[in-house]
Amino acid sequence: MAILITGGTGFIGSHTAVELLNEGYDVVSVDNLSNSKKDVVDRISEITGKPVIFYHVDLLDRQSLRKVFQQHKFTSVIHFAASKVLSESISEPINYYRNNVEGTINLLELMQEYGVQQLVFSSTAAVYAESAQSPLTEDSPCLAETPYGRTKLFCEEIIRDVHNSGKGLCAVILRYFNPIGAHASGLIGEEPNLNPDNLMPYVAKAASGEIECVAVYGNDYPTKDGTGVRDFIHVVDLAKGHLQALEKLQQSPALYTYNLGCGRGHSVMDVIQAYEQACAKKIPYKITARRAGDLAEVFADPSKAEREMGWKAQLTIADMCRDSWTWKQRCQRA
Numbered sequence: 001m002a003i004l005i006t007g008g009t010g011f012i013g014s015h016t017a018v019e020l021l022n023e024g025y026d027v028v029s030v031d032n033l034s035n036s037k038k039d040v041v042d043r044i045s046e047i048t049g050k051p052v053i054f055y056h057v058d059l060l061d062r063q064s065l066r067k068v069f070q071q072h073k074f075t076s077v078i079h080f081a082a083s084k085v086l087s088e089s090i091s092e093p094i095n096y097y098r099n100n101v102e103g104t105i106n107l108l109e110l111m112q113e114y115g116v117q118q119l120v121f122s123s124t125a126a127v128y129a130e131s132a133q134s135p136l137t138e139d140s141p142c143l144a145e146t147p148y149g150r151t152k153l154f155c156e157e158i159i160r161d162v163h164n165s166g167k168g169l170c171a172v173i174l175r176y177f178n179p180i181g182a183h184a185s186g187l188i189g190e191e192p193n194l195n196p197d198n199l200m201p202y203v204a205k206a207a208s209g210e211i212e213c214v215a216v217y218g219n220d221y222p223t224k225d226g227t228g229v230r231d232f233i234h235v236v237d238l239a240k241g242h243l244q245a246l247e248k249l250q251q252s253p254a255l256y257t258y259n260l261g262c263g264r265g266h267s268v269m270d271v272i273q274a275y276e277q278a279c280a281k282k283i284p285y286k287i288t289a290r291r292a293g294d295l296a297e298v299f300a301d302p303s304k305a306e307r308e309m310g311w312k313a314q315l316t317i318a319d320m321c322r323d324s325w326t327w328k329q330r331c332q333r334a
């Protein structure tokens, strides 16, 4: 019996594959490689000493996806595969709805057809309303403000409806805050093919001299140093949350929603300073205008995940920056 991971060569999928393999699960990974590289599969095996079965498959290609379900008996699916760049979702909404919503529907249909009843779904803090006050709980109002956020909110609703239809689907919806960092081995990390719009890849590039400086979008927010505050979480802590979610489904199959964050905010300047410590150099940055839609402060109340799944983030912002820098240096050598 194996776990199917969609988006398994991506940033969070690859780290989750490592944690699953380390815990003795068999892993089958599918990815269309639109935002990741095939050699991640070998690097996952190098870290764990265990094989990963990989299929280069697009979730929109139902026939190819069906073949994967025909070849393996899955206990559970962890569904990461999606397009995730907020700004791109505003200019390419149709592609985002097709990829994220249709991909999820195809997967749910095949799960139903092949009797796979446990799903862990990657959602996001972007489903919460801009007006919701941090710390955000799972009961904070949801009103996604971008097409990307809406694709995730719609998928959550679809999953709820399928669960409520009584055909056996149980699911854990995980709303991630801001995953950063990399595996401590330096063998896997954030390696997007597409231009990201999150902070960390740019901090890492500025540290390595690939770009002149990091753009800091606004320093006039009502925060301690004027820059935006987010709930940064180490990707390995986040990956471990998926194992807790699988256990939760095995122990009491139902539908759950949990925030995965550290429960405290760090400002953009905090991250830059922590990265300077990690790489032992100054990171040039430039204050620019605020970005439309960016909020002053967003952080989670992750206490429900701790109470109900026994999950709590362990790693610090210093750990996140150290591991990201180890990974960045490896990328430069490669």
Ligand SMILES: NC(=O)c1ccc[n+]([C@@H]2O[C@H](COP(=O)([O-])OP(=O)(O)OC[C@H]3O[C@@H](n4cnc5c(N)ncnc54)[C@H](O)[C@@H]3O)[C@@H](O)[C@H]2O)c1
Pocket (backbone or CB within 6 Å): 006, 007, 008, 009, 010, 011, 012, 013, 030, 031, 032, 033, 034, 035, 036, 057, 058, 059, 060, 079, 080, 081, 082, 083, 084, 099, 103, 122, 123, 124, 125, 176, 177, 178, 179, 192, 198
């Ligand atoms: N990284 C974040 O900041 C963040 C925050 C909140 C939620 N999420 C969600 O977590 C999940 C994983 O994010 P990530 O950071 O690892 O992103 P990622 O882009 O690194 O990984 C996603 C993977 O899915 C693949 N993919 C995309 N569409 C596909 C399709 N139709 N068929 C097969 N494969 C496909 C991509 O090639 C990529 O490897 C996504 O659903 C994302 O929306 C990410």
